[in-house]
Amino acid sequence: MPEYLTLIGTLRANQESDIAADAAGKVVATFVERGQLVRKGDSLARLDARAAVISVSAAEAQSNLVKSNLEQAQRECDRVKHLLETGAISRAEYDRTTTECSSTQWSLAAAEAQQQNARKLVGDSNIRAPFDGVIGERFVNVGQYVQSSTKVASIYAPDPLRLELTVPEAQAGVIHEGMTLTFHVTAFGNETFSGTVKYVSPNIRESSRDLVVEALVPNPPAPADKADKADKTNKADGAKAATGKLRPGMFATAKLLLSEHPVPTVPVQALRREGATARIFVVVEGRSNERLVQLGEEKDGAIAVVSGINRGDSVIAEPGPDMRDGLRVASESEK
Structure with a gap:
């Protein structure tokens, strides 16, 4: 079964920037709105020249x-x-x-x-987009006077994203570029997303004693985006852009695959769950014996049992609704 390191992190854009005016003057026109797709070189705003x-x-x-x-x-x-x-x-x-x-x-x-x-x-005086991306926010309006350092708009690239994770110092030695991970975000429940570790910090942060790593994450299209996928090149006319399911700033719980090793497992159907409690019935001297178990990872219809049973125990694979502790269980020879 796989052994994972569970981490928490935040999704960020692979490229993001607050675009400065780089000139002084009155804004005479704006061309973008929040959520609009722009191409490199597109005009965002124009100053009085x-x-x-x-x-x-x-x-x-x-x-x-x-x-x-x-x-x-x-x-x-x-x-x-x-x-x-x-x-x-x-x-x-x-x-x-x-x-x-x-x-x-x-x-x-x-x-x-x-x-x-x-x-x-x-x-x-013609302020342009520095790269392909989506407008996060426009900070100026027509008639406003701006300086060279004034923020005009924020822009980010929606695909791929970066998942920034913090790894405790004790586990820092096992982290390396190329490791695969899966993660979940609250907005999409149990849907699983994946990524690959691309950037590993060279130092442990003294203040928090952790290592910062970043994984590149493909951003799958949202359902509303799929119908517009073929028309993405025409989105710079003010229409809302296809930004993908995942958005920068989302909180993520990730599992980083470390290795795989043999552990006791049972079929998922053998479990009886009640909230956070899991039970398994094993056969001891011809009778059912109820065990509280601590579970590990799940894979291909089997789930690891960390404690509660031992390797070689006879497990009732599909306990019925009437199964309880102490029932007699017929052996194969008695059937």
């Missing part, structure tokens, strides 16, 4: 002016070089002219950098 456009025009004019000055300076440098060779001017006058030529070149570099920065501000 009129001042940035004016800055671009001014920077381009300044750049053109410096280019003209540089052309004039280069012609002057070529002229004084010839004059120096003929001895018509002094070395000091020649050095002064060539220095002016070099400084004009640096002025052009500064003007072009200013022009690129102005163009960037125009581009930053």
